[in-house]
Amino acid sequence: DADVTQTPRNRITKTGKRIMLECSQTKGHDRMYWYRQDPGLGLRLIYYSFDVKDINKGEISDGYSVSRQAQAKFSLSLESAIPNQTALYFCATGTPRPRSDEQFFGPGTRLTVL
Amino acid sequence: GQQLNQSPQSMFIQEGEDVSMNCTSSSIFNTWLWYKQDPGEGPVLLIALYKAGELTSNGRLTAQFGITRKDSFLNISASIPSDVGIYFCAGRGNAGNMLTFGGGTRLMVKP
Numbered sequence: 001d002a003d004v005t006q007t008p009r010n011r012i013t014k015t016g017k018r019i020m021l022e023c024s025q026t027k028g029h030d031r032m033y034w035y036r037q038d039p040g041l042g043l044r045l046i047y048y049s050f051d052v053k054d055i056n057k058g059e060i061s062d063g064y065s066v067s068r069q070a071q072a073k074f075s076l077s078l079e080s081a082i083p084n085q086t087a088l089y090f091c092a093t094g095t096p097r098p099r100s101d102e103q104f105f106g107p108g109t110r111l112t113v114l
Numbered sequence: 115g116q117q118l119n120q121s122p123q124s125m126f127i128q129e130g131e132d133v134s135m136n137c138t139s140s141s142i143f144n145t146w147l148w149y150k151q152d153p154g155e156g157p158v159l160l161i162a163l164y165k166a167g168e169l170t171s172n173g174r175l176t177a178q179f180g181i182t183r184k185d186s187f188l189n190i191s192a193s194i195p196s197d198v199g200i201y202f203c204a205g206r207g208n209a210g211n212m213l214t215f216g217g218g219t220r221l222m223v224k225p
Contacts, residue, residue, distance in 0.1 A: 004156075040123075042202060042215035043157070058212065090156050099164070101145040101206050101213065105156030 003027045004106035006091050012112045019078040021109050023091030031094040032074040033103060034058075034066060036087045043090065049074055050096075081113045120203050120216030128224050133190040135219045137203035145206040146186035147213070148177050152199045160201075161188070195223050 004025045013019050023032065030051050035043040045058030047066040055066060063085060065077045078085055088110055092103040120137045127133060137146070145164055149157035161172050163179035163186060170177055174191045186205070190197055203216040 040217050042118075042120075042217045043204075044215070045212055048212065092156075099162060101147065101164075102159055102162050103147075103213065104159065105149075107154075107156050 004091060004093055004104060006089075006106040006109050008109060009107065010110045012114065013081055014114050015082055017081050019081050019111065021076045021089055021091075021111070023074045023076070023106060025072050025091075025093045025106075027093050027095075027104065028071075029093035029095045029104075030071065031096065031103075032068065033092040033094070034064075034074070034076045035090045035092060035105075036060060037090060037108075038087050046076065046089075078111075081111075083113045086111060086113045118203060118205060118214050118216040120219055122219055123217065124220040124222070126222045126224065127193055129193060129195060131193055133193055133197070133221060134187065135201060135221075136185060136187045137205070137216045138185045139205060139207070139214075140184070141207050141209070142183040143186075143205035143207045144183070145213075146177070146179050147204040148175075148186070148188045149202045149204065150199050151202065151218075157202055190221075193221075193223050195225055197221060198223050 007022045033048045034046040037043050044060050049068045067075050088108050090108050091106040094103045147162050148160045151157045161177040166183050168179040176189045178187045200218045200220050202218050204213045
């Protein structure tokens with residue numbers, strides 16, 4: 001079984017709809033991240049959480065919100081989706097020790113906003 | 115914010131050839147990481163570097179943490195068709211705890 005799972009894997013929605021992307025992990029890591037990937041732009045950080053009570057904005061948090069329901073679950077919401085939020089979304093996990101910068105990614109969710 | 119310039123953007127090589135790609139930063143980085151992304155999948159960590167000058171191998175892959183701490187290199191020896199994918203560098207600088215990612219190098223291998 002995959003260590004980091006994301007649901008759904010693909011989603012098509014309409015402008016203005018509320019969307020939730022979910023991430024679960026069995027790695028036992030404290031740290032979880034949400035990234036967005038656009039062609040040629042690499043990965044950009046949306047939000048991150050170092051434990052259940054910790055939520056931090058990343059580089060591009062506007063238009064997004066997150067919830068850390070448990071150590072193993074971290075969900076990303078688009079309150080009112082817009083077309084320029086069409087992208088690949090990745091969840092990642094990490095641990096503070098021993099190598100705190102290493103992150104492990106899920107398979108991604110392809111989101112299309114019409 | 116911090117930026118990483120990754121080059122080349124794409125490479126089309128013959129199977130068996132060696133490959134080199136690099137990443138440069140305008141500021142000092144404390145950590146360099148190299149990832150590979152296959153189509154339809156998330157990035158997979160290949161090599162992590164934590165010390166300036168460090169040279170680390172993972173099979174046919176070798177990565178180096180530049181002495182200036184502003185660059186890193188990834189070499190792939192004797193490329194094979196399954197090396198096809200997008201390679202990303204990532205780094206963490208002094209400005210914060212988060213990783214900055216390069217734009218990726220798309221590698222295509224002709225059998």
